[in-house]
Amino acid sequence: MQAVKPSVPPLQEVKTTTCYMCACRCGIRVHLRDGVVRYIDGNPDHPLNKGVICAKGSSGIMKQYSPARLLKPLKRKAGADRGAGDFEEIEWEEAFATLAERLGKIRATDPKKFALFTGRDQMQALTGMFARQFGTPNYAAHGGFCSVNMAAGMIYTIGGSFWEFGGPDLDRAKLFVMIGTAEDHHSNPLKIALSKFKRDGGRFISINPVRTGYSAIADEWVPIRPGTDGALLLAIIHEIIATGLYDREFLVQYSNAGQLVNMAESNDEFGFFVRTEVPTEEACYEPQDKLWWDRNTDRAVVTHQKGADPYLLGEFTLSDGTPVKPAFQLLQERVSDYTPEWASQITGISAATIRQLAHEMGVTARDQKIELPIAWTDSWDNEHDTVTGNPVAFHAMRGLAAHSNGFQTIRALAILMSLLGTIDRPGGFRHKAPFPRPIPPCARTPNDPRAVQPNRPLDGMALGWPSDPDDLFVNDDGSPVRIDKAFSWEYPLSVHGLMHNAITNAWRGDPYKIDTLLIFMANMSWNSTMNTAEVRQMLNDKETEGPNTGEFKIPFLVVCDAFHSEMTAFADLILPDTTYLERHDVMSMLDRPISEFDGPVDSVRIPVVPVSGDCKPFQEVLIELGTRLKLPAFVTKEGERKFRDYPDFVVNWETEPGSGIGFLAGWRGKGGEKFLRGEPNPNQWEMYEKNNCVFHYELPKSYQYMRNWNKGYLEWSQRNRITRYAEPILIHIYSEVLQRFRGAAQGKGLTRKPPEHLRKRIDTYFDPLPFYYEPLEGQVTDRHKYPLAAVTQRPMAMYHSWDSQNAWLRQIHTHNYLYVNTRTARQQGIEDGDWIWVESQWGKVRCMARHSEAVEPGTVWTWNAIGKAAGAWNLTPDANESQKGFLLNHLISEELPAGGSARVSNSDPITGQAAWYDVRVRIYKVGAGETAVTSPQFAVMKPYPGMKTRSSILAFLGMKQK
Amino acid sequence: MTQLALVIDLNVCVGCQACVTSCKEWNTSGSAGPMVDQNPYGADPTGTFFNRVQTFEVGEFPNTETVHFPKSCLHCEDPPCVPVCPTGASYKRKEDGIVLVNYDKCIGCKYCSWACPYGARELDEQQQVMKKCTLCVDRIYDTSMAEADRKPSCVLACPTSARLFGDVHDPESAVSLAIRESGGYPLMPEWGTHPANHYLPRRKTRIKIHEDELERADNPLKVDRQLPRPATNEPTLDDFTTW
Numbered sequence A: 001m002q003a004v005k006p007s008v009p010p011l012q013e014v015k016t017t018t019c020y021m022c023a024c025r026c027g028i029r030v031h032l033r034d035g036v037v038r039y040i041d042g043n044p045d046h047p048l049n050k051g052v053i054c055a056k057g058s059s060g061i062m063k064q065y066s067p068a069r070l071l072k073p074l075k076r077k078a079g080a081d082r083g084a085g086d087f088e089e090i091e092w093e094e095a096f097a098t099l100a101e102r103l104g105k106i107r108a109t110d111p112k113k114f115a116l117f118t119g120r121d122q123m124q125a126l127t128g129m130f131a132r133q134f135g136t137p138n139y140a141a142h143g144g145f146c147s148v149n150m151a152a153g154m155i156y157t158i159g160g161s162f163w164e165f166g167g168p169d170l171d172r173a174k175l176f177v178m179i180g181t182a183e184d185h186h187s188n189p190l191k192i193a194l195s196k197f198k199r200d201g202g203r204f205i206s207i208n209p210v211r212t213g214y215s216a217i218a219d220e221w222v223p224i225r226p227g228t229d230g231a232l233l234l235a236i237i238h239e240i241i242a243t244g245l246y247d248r249e250f251l252v253q254y255s256n257a258g259q260l261v262n263m264a265e266s267n268d269e270f271g272f273f274v275r276t277e278v279p280t281e282e283a284c285y286e287p288q289d290k291l292w293w294d295r296n297t298d299r300a301v302v303t304h305q306k307g308a309d310p311y312l313l314g315e316f317t318l319s320d321g322t323p324v325k326p327a328f329q330l331l332q333e334r335v336s337d338y339t340p341e342w343a344s345q346i347t348g349i350s351a352a353t354i355r356q357l358a359h360e361m362g363v364t365a366r367d368q369k370i371e372l373p374i375a376w377t378d379s380w381d382n383e384h385d386t387v388t389g390n391p392v393a394f395h396a397m398r399g400l401a402a403h404s405n406g407f408q409t410i411r412a413l414a415i416l417m418s419l420l421g422t423i424d425r426p427g428g429f430r431h432k433a434p435f436p437r438p439i440p441p442c443a444r445t446p447n448d449p450r451a452v453q454p455n456r457p458l459d460g461m462a463l464g465w466p467s468d469p470d471d472l473f474v475n476d477d478g479s480p481v482r483i484d485k486a487f488s489w490e491y492p493l494s495v496h497g498l499m500h501n502a503i504t505n506a507w508r509g510d511p512y513k514i515d516t517l518l519i520f521m522a523n524m525s526w527n528s529t530m531n532t533a534e535v536r537q538m539l540n541d542k543e544t545e546g547p548n549t550g551e552f553k554i555p556f557l558v559v560c561d562a563f564h565s566e567m568t569a570f571a572d573l574i575l576p577d578t579t580y581l582e583r584h585d586v587m588s589m590l591d592r593p594i595s596e597f598d599g600p601v602d603s604v605r606i607p608v609v610p611v612s613g614d615c616k617p618f619q620e621v622l623i624e625l626g627t628r629l630k631l632p633a634f635v636t637k638e639g640e641r642k643f644r645d646y647p648d649f650v651v652n653w654e655t656e657p658g659s660g661i662g663f664l665a666g667w668r669g670k671g672g673e674k675f676l677r678g679e680p681n682p683n684q685w686e687m688y689e690k691n692n693c694v695f696h697y698e699l700p701k702s703y704q705y706m707r708n709w710n711k712g713y714l715e716w717s718q719r720n721r722i723t724r725y726a727e728p729i730l731i732h733i734y735s736e737v738l739q740r741f742r743g744a745a746q747g748k749g750l751t752r753k754p755p756e757h758l759r760k761r762i763d764t765y766f767d768p769l770p771f772y773y774e775p776l777e778g779q780v781t782d783r784h785k786y787p788l789a790a791v792t793q794r795p796m797a798m799y800h801s802w803d804s805q806n807a808w809l810r811q812i813h814t815h816n817y818l819y820v821n822t823r824t825a826r827q828q829g830i831e832d833g834d835w836i837w838v839e840s841q842w843g844k845v846r847c848m849a850r851h852s853e854a855v856e857p858g859t860v861w862t863w864n865a866i867g868k869a870a871g872a873w874n875l876t877p878d879a880n881e882s883q884k885g886f887l888l889n890h891l892i893s894e895e896l897p898a899g900g901s902a903r904v905s906n907s908d909p910i911t912g913q914a915a916w917y918d919v920r921v922r923i924y925k926v927g928a929g930e931t932a933v934t935s936p937q938f939a940v941m942k943p944y945p946g947m948k949t950r951s952s953i954l955a956f957l958g959m960k961q962k
Numbered sequence B: 001m002t003q004l005a006l007v008i009d010l011n012v013c014v015g016c017q018a019c020v021t022s023c024k025e026w027n028t029s030g031s032a033g034p035m036v037d038q039n040p041y042g043a044d045p046t047g048t049f050f051n052r053v054q055t056f057e058v059g060e061f062p063n064t065e066t067v068h069f070p071k072s073c074l075h076c077e078d079p080p081c082v083p084v085c086p087t088g089a090s091y092k093r094k095e096d097g098i099v100l101v102n103y104d105k106c107i108g109c110k111y112c113s114w115a116c117p118y119g120a121r122e123l124d125e126q127q128q129v130m131k132k133c134t135l136c137v138d139r140i141y142d143t144s145m146a147e148a149d150r151k152p153s154c155v156l157a158c159p160t161s162a163r164l165f166g167d168v169h170d171p172e173s174a175v176s177l178a179i180r181e182s183g184g185y186p187l188m189p190e191w192g193t194h195p196a197n198h199y200l201p202r203r204k205t206r207i208k209i210h211e212d213e214l215e216r217a218d219n220p221l222k223v224d225r226q227l228p229r230p231a232t233n234e235p236t237l238d239d240f241t242t243w
């Protein structure tokens, strides 16, 4: 066999690290030649991606050499407008000195005047800790404008959620239903699993307004109108209950379906579970003090008593005369009117299809049971010889989440998954460590403004999981403590914060003014903000009255990013970050690790090439700042530097002295002999490096399933300090947490009460059972004028990426179109490729239309974040991204009218999740003679000092240029 | 005689473009490189790719199929691009059937790209030579690599393992088996090019639920006294007749 002689020198060196071209975090091998990256491929020995890689990962080299890279710290030139991009180079020492002085003053006076918001949420262990140490409550990552409804809706129901914390077990599933999942969420593991699932003969149904990406290979595509998923899911629940296709045994044993709810309307306890005793300990697990109505003895008994079997349906009267009903009875009543015919009108899906979906799910779950020969013991000491699975799996993400009715929709989904008996069972949904956690998880924010004190760490977490109104982070008058109004009565369960309102609120001074806003890796003046054009003005807006006249309304804006962008232009100070190939990083168990179904996994990034220019990893910036500010975690008692740098911090920092818990779970203990818990190991990084940069602990088989109620697993997880309690985590078919808020709104109980103007809102939306309501924006929109729903998604080659400047990836998506169903377009006289206006009640955008048969007729959609401002990301001002590309964000408001002059975030009223996909639009052809350029346009951006010039021709050779 | 080829399974390809960029990444700095990009940061960027994925729609709403279709040189068994080449730069290797271009001989006349009915060849604007998929010939025989790595870059990258690689002349190979059992087909056979690469079509899995599967003796509603069982006070024959 004749080999073609390589005309170039061979590879010389292979290093492993972890990809960060998107948030999926695959293991990669970086092949170097002369110290230059020549080739990046998937690491076959990595549990996440098993050797494969995606389009983004394979284009990592082009990120490294992008001319958009920021290579020097920059400060805005005196007198220059924000957004104009007039910067001068400075040294890091000046940047640190400026920050330390400014932040030091804030910390000594009012720490909440410093706000830190980060676009990336997989670095929260450090960023969250920094904010807490600083003492500010004003910290969050991007979850609030991404998919917090998914996290909250599921965690408040089953104690776990999709993506990092759980997912569909496609290895064993027979039916897979993907609903409201944009392309590539998540990336390689789902692709690997999906193809294997299909080849093994599984049936794949996609419910989505649009058929692209994964939906393309679905066996059946069920087009649905955006924002109506809740109606569909409730109708499926209706049908599942009506035909008896639910897993009764599972519900009885593992959920609160059989628990008796107090039905005495006048009673303060109305709507709450009847308890046998008043709980003594204030803890975040649920004591087993609720009642069932036992079928065998026909009386109320404490749940899970040996030999007892509760009625799930019916109404009963306790011996003291209290009327009670099992939670499941209330669910049945709730869905009684949610018939398939009713849902058909709302969703656009025929009643027959809805029934078919329900029957396929129910019959597959019931008749294709899996029995794995794995013995385990449940929390009530019942020993089981096998683990049972009902092989119906689901996956869902932003399509459900990014609506203002998303939380209740996702509760409905989690309940449906529970009715089918699929939680943490083979072929269904499976948890990933550190989940499941108690419902809700134990972390709490402070509930008192006095938790914020000068020169003191915040007394509590900046983000947490409220379990009742007394957990809210509000002032004595009920007003919000946080700048984004998270954990206030407006959005009580905003567990990821509301980053999308931080700028507007700070600009308006509602609830108060801040001094310094630090943004890490988020394009808040472009694709990551709603109402883009006005938010850009807010960033540049100055006070016109009072003592600070002439000063910026947001006085100091610091942006840390690796690239030139629309956002960096507004900064007063730019801190150039490194790329992922140049840094140390951890995917920590304290954050969002990359765990597998079979056990905890965490991983690291280790630099494979030297840092470019004068860049510094953001982590190093925080360590340095923390040290200069003498935040307690970063300095000794004497105020001396504790950590040399970030790698040193990762090895030696512990949650508390001697706790043995740090950022990394693997190779702990002096010689690396321990895991999860153990003393710091000075050689921990080397051990990760030797082991493909990943630590994977495979649980014994008997701990891999049924973890909400698996005694062995829960005790293991308690021993290893993953969780504080080993109590069973019952599924919340009926949510008492929500009822506590509703009770307060109805004036009941001893907890705090909402302010008058929010009573009705809380009473309406905090329903302990899922219900369907039209998204809030739809409620204030003239549907005749704006008949179409407009949604976006990121394409696979750009999903979760930061790569508009990537020479290879941008050739795949150089500009975007508005996809319109052909018939819908023709009704407006719009032909394929025509220039059109898309208009909502908040704004309008000019762009090109593309006919499509793969979109539901009442929906238009586009790829998000392909459109760029002219000159941004160091693309030429005439690049397609700015001339033909567009952003839908201009049509979306960050606020909605709330009666009178009041405004409320355009978000889910329960979680504060940004309601991106609620916007309603109309489309029409542009006038004759209008220019063929997208609108709006903004002033052309220029490159900043210190950046490389862009080449007009690129011939990448992966070797040192001679 | 060996004929190496790719067999691409459209039943699982999700159109992720991993094969597109991993191909570019390997080959631009490999023996077939560079793969030049013109205007990489400007208007209408265009670069050389040996493999591109097209996505198109088939059918009318709601019976729409969205098809992701990866396309690279098909390494035809009767390649029309070879005989038209005036310099002999384009050739088909006897030992494994790979169609290659010798850049040293290629004069950039484009005859081959006109002859190729699949649009698989791209002229490198900088070097003025014709380029195309090499089946990663500089990987698959490279003994300095681990055996598992001696496969085309796109094949190793593909997250859905939609890209199978092997000898289509060996009836026992995985690719031959896939073609035989999953209805593999060549592109545009009417051109008589006998493409070595094949495609596997979409296959649908359906579940048929019979009505009687919804009625079961162990219906849990029964336990809760809710299975449609008429109340004793509803009319019966007893109300009407005495026999």
Ligand code: SF4
Pocket (backbone or CB within 6 Å): B008, B012, B013, B014, B015, B016, B017, B018, B019, B020, B053, B068, B070, B157, B158, B159, B160, B161, B162, B163
């Ligand atoms: S990498 Fe695989 S799944 Fe992705 S586009 Fe290529 S062939 Fe299709």
Ligand code: SF4
Pocket (backbone or CB within 6 Å): B072, B073, B074, B075, B076, B079, B080, B081, B082, B099, B115, B116, B117, B118, B119, B120, B121, B132, B193
């Ligand atoms: S696909 Fe085109 S370039 Fe490749 S062998 Fe066939 S004719 Fe030649």
Ligand code: SF4
Pocket (backbone or CB within 6 Å): B022, B023, B024, B026, B027, B050, B051, B072, B132, B133, B134, B135, B136, B152, B153, B154, B155
């Ligand atoms: S076989 Fe190699 S050259 Fe051909 S498409 Fe795949 S990666 Fe590209």
